Amino acid sequence: MSVVRRSRWSYLSLQQAPLLLAFVMLGITVAAYVLFFDLRLHHLPTAFAWDSTISNALPLVFVAAGQGIVVLTRSLDLSVGGIMDLTNSLAATHMHSSVPSMLLWSLIVLAVGGATGLVNGLLVTVGRLQPIVVTIATMSILQGLAAWVLPQPGGNIPASYTNILANSNSPLGLVFIGVVAVFWLLLRRFRLGIALYAVGNDAEAANALGINVRRIRTSAFVLSGIMSAAAGLFLAAGSSGGDATGGDSYLLASFAAVVLGGVSFFGGRGSVIGVVCGAGVVTLLVSVLFYANVNSFYESFYQGIFLIGAVLLGMVVTSLAQRRARGSLRRSRRRW
Amino acid sequence: MLEAVDIAKSFGEVQALAGASFSLAPGEVHGLVGENGAGKSTLIKVLSGVLRPDRGQVFLNGRRVVVPSPAVARRLGLGTVFQELTLLRWMTVAENLLLDDLPRGRGGLVQRRKLADRAAAVLSSYGVESIDPLEVPDRLSLADQQILEIVRTLRRQPSILLLDEPTASLSAGQVDWLFAQVRRFRTEGGSVVFTSHRWKEVEELVDRLTVFRNGRDVATRERLDESEAVVLMTGRRLGEMYPPVPTATSEDVLLEVREVRSNVLDGVSFSVRRGEILGIGGLAGQGQRELFLTLFGARRAKGGEIVVGGQRRRIRRPKDAIRSGLGIALVPEDRKQEGLLLPLSVRDNLTLPVVGRFAIAGLIRRAEERRHVGELIARLQVKTTRSGSQAVETLSGGNQQKVLIGRWLLAGAQVLLLYDITRGVDLGTKHDLYKLVAELAEAGHAIVFYSSDTDETAHLCQRVLVMREGRVVRELAGAQVEPEAIVAASVMETAEV
Ligand SMILES: Nc1ncnc2c1ncn2[C@@H]1O[C@H](COP(=O)(O)OP(=O)(O)O)[C@@H](O)[C@H]1O
Ligand SMILES: [Mg+2]
Numbered sequence: 077m078s079v080v081r082r083s084r085w086s087y088l089s090l091q092q093a094p095l096l097l098a099f100v101m102l103g104i105t106v107a108a109y110v111l112f113f114d115l116r117l118h119h120l121p122t123a124f125a126w127d128s129t130i131s132n133a134l135p136l137v138f139v140a141a142g143q144g145i146v147v148l149t150r151s152l153d154l155s156v157g158g159i160m161d162l163t164n165s166l167a168a169t170h171m172h173s174s175v176p177s178m179l180l181w182s183l184i185v186l187a188v189g190g191a192t193g194l195v196n197g198l199l200v201t202v203g204r205l206q207p208i209v210v211t212i213a214t215m216s217i218l219q220g221l222a223a224w225v226l227p228q229p230g231g232n233i234p235a236s237y238t239n240i241l242a243n244s245n246s247p248l249g250l251v252f253i254g255v256v257a258v259f260w261l262l263l264r265r266f267r268l269g270i271a272l273y274a275v276g277n278d279a280e281a282a283n284a285l286g287i288n289v290r291r292i293r294t295s296a297f298v299l300s301g302i303m304s305a306a307a308g309l310f311l312a313a314g315s316s317g318g319d320a321t322g323g324d325s326y327l328l329a330s331f332a333a334v335v336l337g338g339v340s341f342f343g344g345r346g347s348v349i350g351v352v353c354g355a356g357v358v359t360l361l362v363s364v365l366f367y368a369n370v371n372s373f374y375e376s377f378y379q380g381i382f383l384i385g386a387v388l389l390g391m392v393v394t395s396l397a398q399r400r401a402r403g404s405l406r407r408s409r410r411r412w
Numbered sequence: 413m414l415e416a417v418d419i420a421k422s423f424g425e426v427q428a429l430a431g432a433s434f435s436l437a438p439g440e441v442h443g444l445v446g447e448n449g450a451g452k453s454t455l456i457k458v459l460s461g462v463l464r465p466d467r468g469q470v471f472l473n474g475r476r477v478v479v480p481s482p483a484v485a486r487r488l489g490l491g492t493v494f495q496e497l498t499l500l501r502w503m504t505v506a507e508n509l510l511l512d513d514l515p516r517g518r519g520g521l522v523q524r525r526k527l528a529d530r531a532a533a534v535l536s537s538y539g540v541e542s543i544d545p546l547e548v549p550d551r552l553s554l555a556d557q558q559i560l561e562i563v564r565t566l567r568r569q570p571s572i573l574l575l576d577e578p579t580a581s582l583s584a585g586q587v588d589w590l591f592a593q594v595r596r597f598r599t600e601g602g603s604v605v606f607t608s609h610r611w612k613e614v615e616e617l618v619d620r621l622t623v624f625r626n627g628r629d630v631a632t633r634e635r636l637d638e639s640e641a642v643v644l645m646t647g648r649r650l651g652e653m654y655p656p657v658p659t660a661t662s663e664d665v666l667l668e669v670r671e672v673r674s675n676v677l678d679g680v681s682f683s684v685r686r687g688e689i690l691g692i693g694g695l696a697g698q699g700q701r702e703l704f705l706t707l708f709g710a711r712r713a714k715g716g717e718i719v720v721g722g723q724r725r726r727i728r729r730p731k732d733a734i735r736s737g738l739g740i741a742l743v744p745e746d747r748k749q750e751g752l753l754l755p756l757s758v759r760d761n762l763t764l765p766v767v768g769r770f771a772i773a774g775l776i777r778r779a780e781e782r783r784h785v786g787e788l789i790a791r792l793q794v795k796t797t798r799s800g801s802q803a804v805e806t807l808s809g810g811n812q813q814k815v816l817i818g819r820w821l822l823a824g825a826q827v828l829l830l831y832d833i834t835r836g837v838d839l840g841t842k843h844d845l846y847k848l849v850a851e852l853a854e855a856g857h858a859i860v861f862y863s864s865d866t867d868e869t870a871h872l873c874q875r876v877l878v879m880r881e882g883r884v885v886r887e888l889a890g891a892q893v894e895p896e897a898i899v900a901a902s903v904m905e906t907a908e909v
Contacts, residue, residue: 281499
């Protein structure tokens with residue numbers, strides 16, 4: 077005797093409702109972007125407009141992806157902005173326009189991010205401190221270090237570096253977004269990815285199942301550190317220089333992207349793909365507000381309203397989907 | 413095979429295990445029985461590497477072993493189904509089942525389709541067809557979650573299986589399934605440790621059993637009849653379970669109910685005097701619950717009068733009941749839903765509604781608060797620390813019940829509505845609760861008592877009202893209050909219709 081198994085898609089659509097919603101929201105914001113662009117400039121967005129929007133989005137895509145991984149393990153990383161501060165300052169002060177220098181400093185910067193993540197992770201897991209306490213402290217330390225490395229905004233990023241990481245004349249940025257997506261899809265299918273979810277679902281249970289919870293949680297912080305460092309590189313490349321406070325605004329934006337991306341703050345549910353969409357939404361929203369002629373003074377006001385609206389919508393849609401599914405499940409369940 | 417010697421484990425001031433020993437013979441099913449809080453689960457957690465014992469030794473096949481982590485326990489051949497489920501709620505059934513043995517393909521990538529297929533095969537090899545591998549446990553029934561947990565443990569083919577209350581949420585048919593699995597496991601040479609609250613199940617399944625009391629093993633037997641088991645588990649005889657019924661002498665009527673109506677209640681009238689325990693009987697679902705909730709103001713009455721201490725009162729919400737002169741308080745069967753703040757301490761739960769009383773100009777006098785709390789904990793015999801700093805959620809159900817009663821006593825309630833307060837409570841704590849009820853009556857409270865166990869009603873109450881279809885159909889008093897009489901009154905009246 078065998079049960080009628082429902083199709084894979086019927087489960088996916090239910091379990092991944094927040095992810096689907098993130099796609100829908102991205103679609104809507106893209107449409108709004110096109111609409112307001114056209115209303116304002118009387119033509120559709122040019123290739124250049126698209127390319128520069130995409131490269132603008134890159135720092136947030138990376139930092140939010142890292143944040144998303146940490147949130148999946150039911151934790152949070154407040155130091156991501158600080159890591160971006162330090163790393164973009166380092167790049168702006170040290171990188172020369174020779175290929176070895178660019179490569180070397182990219183790697184050093186990523187290593188700095190990873191090391192910061194490792195410190196965060198060890199303090200949280202071995203030191204048994206609250207993530208919020210640890211990362212708020214490291215954030216502050218990193219901000220101080222950044223100011224020491226680069227007291228005034230400036231420095232220099234080689235033009236060829238900018239051409240690779242922040243090229244507004246080609247859709248190269250899509251490749252980097254693709255890299256994040258593929259990285260995640262692969263990670264999700266390795267033991268580490270599955271363990272990340274397990275820890276986020278229930279750390280105690282994961283431990284009882286033989287998962288090394290400390291190692292997994294530390295890994296999440298390390299990944300977040302590396303991603304934030306990459307975000308710092310994109311930020312430096314995009315502005316052809318450094319700014320020791322340039323990363324600060326990315327902290328809150330990364331949480332906004334995580335929320336819009338449908339990752340649960342209770343851990344264990346959601347997808348980094350959704351977070352990438354969320355980062356797209358947050359970035360596009362700024363452009364939409366600009367073309368809609370909203371005074372940039374009120375920008376954050378509208379962003380906040382939008383965020384709350386989006387989250388509420390997400391909750392309603394998810395609970396509706398669940399209720400429907402539960403009904404059909406009840407009808408189909410065989411009793412013993 | 414597996415032997416635990418003199419294991420001790422404390423949580424703060426609570427001593428969960430105080431030198432417990434037991435030994436599992438090869439190829440046997442060994443039952444662990446004892447009241448809630450006797451330490452069974454703690455012992456199982458120690459053996460499974462989840463908890464480190466403070467003292468004591470574990471031997472496996474005659475050799476001393478240390479079990480520092482669940483992973484090590486697994487390697488030693490132990491498979492455990494814990495009392496609290498350890499499923500990952502939002503990961504698929506397949507991932508849950510095969511987490512430690514994921515099918516990998518090229519480059520170590522997990523193969524999703526194969527994962528689902530293999531999980532389905534595993535489930536059906538244990539005769540489980542009703543759980544879909546792509547579903548997430550969050551959306552499975554509690555019973556299915558429990559079954560999944562059992563299959564997950566069996567699949568690893570341990571040589572020793574530890575099952576902590578695996579039947580708590582299973583239906584009769586599912587229990588049969590589990591027993592078949594356990595027996596198959598035993599014939600294949602495995603040994604099993606099994607705990608359950610249902611005596612019948614223990615009798616049916618186990619080859620030997622060890623009785624636990626207060627963190628110690630008190631006896632290991634091959635056969636034990638129920639009354640002897642009660643003595644061993646509680647240290648009391650069955651007949652001594654109930655305290656003598658207090659004799660109500662006062663004529664002082666504290667609560668009078670006249671013709672109360674609601675959607676369910678059809679004109680209920682009665683009165684309770686100071687020092688009286690009035691039982692409400694009848695078959696389940698004849699409006700008893702409605703009556704209690706209505707008197708407490710948690711349901712609206714459609715008509716009738718409630719007279720508290722000689723004065724008519726309107727009770728539209730629980731706040732009215734508590735403030736109605738003498739104070740009416742409800743202690744329901746489900747503590748979790750009715751006002752205990754589970755993560756907070758016993759002390760906070762006791763004093764939260766009245767904390768202002770210990771304050772001078774807004775400053776809480778902690779010493780004063782602690783004194784009251786200490787007295788109350790002693791009087792109610794709550795099994796916790798004297799300072800009351802333990803979180804309520806870590807108490808057993810019966811002790812949570814005592815905390816809720818204590819809160820109402822502190823709040824000064826004189827009329828206590830006790831609705832099925834012993835449901836799911838272990839024998840020893842039941843006994844404490846009976847004694848407490850009798851003492852409260854003697855101290856001058858008026859008590860309205862409902863229990864789904866007619867024996868309790870008969871043994872505790874001076875007077876019993878039998879309800880049917882929202883009405884009181886029979887009043888039994890004095891010598892008439894017998895379990896048989898209550899049952900007869902409930903059943904016969906119903907049968908006549
Ligand atoms: N994590 C914990 N923290 C504090 N007290 C605990 C904890 N786990 C169990 N206890 C206490 O230890 C005692 C034994 O509990 P337990 O082993 O669960 O008993 P049983 O399984 O026999 O019902 C109880 O008094 C319980 O309140
Ligand atoms: Mg237990």
